[in-house]
Amino acid sequence: MKSIASAIRGLSLVFCAVLLIAGSLFISAAPASADTVKVIMGGKKGLVFEPAVVNVKAGDTIQFEVGQLPPHNVVFDKVPGADAALAASLSHKALEGAKKTFDITIPADAPKGEYSYFCLPHRGAGMVGKVVVQ
Ligand SMILES: [Cu+2]
Structure with a gap:
C-alpha cells in the first residue's frame, strides 16, 4: 500500500511539472504587449515633430500632442x-489646436518599414516625421 501511495505522489509531481512547463511555454508564446509612444507637434525647437523618428512595432500606438x-x-x-489606402487610413488630416492630442495606431498586420508623414500647414518649414515599424 505504501508503494502505491508514493507512486501516486510521484505521478502528481510529474503532472504538476508538466503543467508548469506547458504553462510557461504558453506565456512565452504570447505576443508582446502593444506600447504607446508620444510625439510632440511643435516642441521646444519650433515647427518640428519631437522626436522626428520613432521606432515601433505593428500594433503600437503613437500619441500626437499639439505643442x-x-x-x-x-x-x-x-x-x-506605396499603399495609398494604408497611408490615408493612418493620416489625421484634421487640424488640431493647442493642447489637443490624438492617437494613431499602427495596424497589427501593417508591413515593416518606413512610414513618412508631414504636417500639412508646416511641411514647407520642414515639419516632417517618420515612423519605423520593426
Ligand atoms: Cu504643423
Missing part, C-alpha cells in the same frame, strides 16, 4: 508598398 505654433496635423505620404 507650440498650432494648428498641426499628420498626413502620411510614403508607406511600405
Whole structure:
C-alpha cells in the first residue's frame, strides 16, 4: 500500500511539472504587449515633430500632442508598398489646436518599414516625421 501511495505522489509531481512547463511555454508564446509612444507637434525647437523618428512595432500606438505654433496635423505620404489606402487610413488630416492630442495606431498586420508623414500647414518649414515599424 505504501508503494502505491508514493507512486501516486510521484505521478502528481510529474503532472504538476508538466503543467508548469506547458504553462510557461504558453506565456512565452504570447505576443508582446502593444506600447504607446508620444510625439510632440511643435516642441521646444519650433515647427518640428519631437522626436522626428520613432521606432515601433505593428500594433503600437503613437500619441500626437499639439505643442507650440498650432494648428498641426499628420498626413502620411510614403508607406511600405506605396499603399495609398494604408497611408490615408493612418493620416489625421484634421487640424488640431493647442493642447489637443490624438492617437494613431499602427495596424497589427501593417508591413515593416518606413512610414513618412508631414504636417500639412508646416511641411514647407520642414515639419516632417517618420515612423519605423520593426
Ligand atoms: Cu504643423
